[in-house]
Amino acid sequence: MSITEHIISAWRCLSSSKMRTFLTTLGIIVGISSVILINTIGSTLGKTVRATMNGFMSGNQFIVAILKEDYMETGELSGTAITDEMMQAFEDEFNGKVRRMVILQGELTTLAGTEKKEGNINLCGVSENTIQSLGAEIELGRYISAEDTVKAASSIVICNQTAEIIFGKGVDPIGKQVTLGGYNTTLTVVGTYKPLIDPSLLGMSDEDPQTAIIPYSYLENLVGTDMYTSNQVYFIADDEVSSEELKNAAEEVFPKYVPEGEMLYTESLNEDLEQIDSFVDIITKIIAAIAAVSLVVGGIGVMNIMLVSVTERTMEIGVRKAMGADNKSIRTQFITESIMISLIGSAIGIVLGLIEAKLVAMFAVKLTSKMNLPISVDLGIPVGAIIGSVIFSFVVGLVFGVYPADKAAKMEVVDALRYE
Numbered sequence: 001m002s003i004t005e006h007i008i009s010a011w012r013c014l015s016s017s018k019m020r021t022f023l024t025t026l027g028i029i030v031g032i033s034s035v036i037l038i039n040t041i042g043s044t045l046g047k048t049v050r051a052t053m054n055g056f057m058s059g060n061q062f063i064v065a066i067l068k069e070d071y072m073e074t075g076e077l078s079g080t081a082i083t084d085e086m087m088q089a090f091e092d093e094f095n096g097k098v099r100r101m102v103i104l105q106g107e108l109t110t111l112a113g114t115e116k117k118e119g120n121i122n123l124c125g126v127s128e129n130t131i132q133s134l135g136a137e138i139e140l141g142r143y144i145s146a147e148d149t150v151k152a153a154s155s156i157v158i159c160n161q162t163a164e165i166i167f168g169k170g171v172d173p174i175g176k177q178v179t180l181g182g183y184n185t186t187l188t189v190v191g192t193y194k195p196l197i198d199p200s201l202l203g204m205s206d207e208d209p210q211t212a213i214i215p216y217s218y219l220e221n222l223v224g225t226d227m228y229t230s231n232q233v234y235f236i237a238d239d240e241v242s243s244e245e246l247k248n249a250a251e252e253v254f255p256k257y258v259p260e261g262e263m264l265y266t267e268s269l270n271e272d273l274e275q276i277d278s279f280v281d282i283i284t285k286i287i288a289a290i291a292a293v294s295l296v297v298g299g300i301g302v303m304n305i306m307l308v309s310v311t312e313r314t315m316e317i318g319v320r321k322a323m324g325a326d327n328k329s330i331r332t333q334f335i336t337e338s339i340m341i342s343l344i345g346s347a348i349g350i351v352l353g354l355i356e357a358k359l360v361a362m363f364a365v366k367l368t369s370k371m372n373l374p375i376s377v378d379l380g381i382p383v384g385a386i387i388g389s390v391i392f393s394f395v396v397g398l399v400f401g402v403y404p405a406d407k408a409a410k411m412e413v414v415d416a417l418r419y420e
Contacts, residue, residue, distance in 0.1 A: 007336060009333060013309075024341055025341055027295070027345070028341070028345025028349060031291065031298050032348075033349040035295075035349075035385060036357070037356045039382035039385035040354065040357035042280055042285075042287075043284075043382050044357070060236065060239055061234060063232065064265070066080045066231045066265070067263055067265050071263075082231060082257075083257075086253070086257050098238075098241060099235065101130045101234040102233075103124065103234070104220070105124060105125075108121070108209060109121060109181045109183075110182075113173075113177075117168075119162045119165035120210075125214055125217075126144055126216055127144070127215075128148070134213075136196060139160050139192050141157070144157060144190075148218075152217035154214075155187065156214050157193055157213040158173070158189060162212065175189065176188070193213075243268035250264065251264065292392070298396065314411065335401045339394060342397030346389055346392075
């Protein structure tokens with residue numbers, strides 16, 4: 001018999017006892033669906049965490065800090081500030097592909113529109129690249145530009161909520177003048193932003209001050225002093241620049257500025273995301289391996305049913321042998337049936353696992369939408385796990401089908417024909 005004839009014959013035998021075939025595949029179905037569900041959840045969780053973090057802090061960000069060597073024990077920061085000379089030397093290593101992100105906290109004050117309506121604000125001085133680290137996106141107009149910082153322009157970007165308070169709902173604030181409380185200065189609104197994180201999740205109410213953003217150079221002129229004396233600085237790099245390149249450059253540029261008793265600290269957002277992905281992947285694989293144990297139980301069930309099938313079909317085996325079927329043909333027939341049972345269970349388990357994962361994702365979306373969490377569930381299909389499940393099911397059917405098939409093949413023709 002050809003392999004095609006063996007498959008057709010196996011399908012007929014399995015179809016004649018549909019309920020028993022289904023019950024036999026249950027162990028395989030449960031094992032495969034569990035593995036697919038867990039791998040899908042793991043893949044989805046990794047994608048969702050990455051997408052969510054990128055929503056809060058997007059871009060290829062890199063942090064450089066100079067800390068006390070005993071910082072981890074004492075929490076004491078270094079007194080050594082990262083100067084413009086240090087930042088410029090680091091940026092020069094990448095020919096414009098890496099830029100500093102300066103964020104200077106001003107003070108709590110008020111902002112008044114042309115109609116003298118006031119809103120409380122937190123004043124913040126920034127460089128042109130910091131929108132990627134403030135957890136916000138521009139809604140109208142533009143963000144602070146490089147030209148604004150160079151010229152110390154009187155430009156300001158305000159929250160859409162602040163714009164509604166001082167100008168009124170539905171009024172376009174772009175180009176309008178605002179006055180800072182406590183300062184004899186007027187600024188021009190060049191843009192409005194909306195927070196990516198619901199303020200209520202941070203314990204803030206609608207009445208709490210929102211951040212108003214101006215060029216850091218203008219803020220320094222406003223207070224009459226050089227405010228940038230931080231021992232920590234953020235850089236934003238082009239996507240083509242790797243975390244390793246950034247780290248190597250930092251270790252080449254900054255150590256000569258680090259005094260004795262202090263240390264250089266670097267951190268990459270991409271590395272943090274990779275570590276999260278790696279952690280999620282390890283946990284997923286461990287849980288999936290535990291779930292895969294049920295496949296062994298399912299394989300034992302397949303072997304048990306195949307042994308019963310061999311006993312029930314003893315007369316058939318005897319007739320086939322009497323008509324010239326050799327041991328190899330008998331053995332192949334029963335192994336084919338065992339493999340088909342496993343593959344059928346695998347197919348059903350894969351579909352069931354993906355459906356379960358979809359339902360879990362829908363439930364997660366519904367749950368987070370009620371909680372006002374800024375999470376977008378990105379359902380990931382674990383192609384590798386699906387292929388692995390099919391291969392594993394084939395192996396289970398082959399391994400656990402060998403003994404029943406061998407038992408059938410070794411039957412003596414006379415004993416099989418005399419069996420009642």
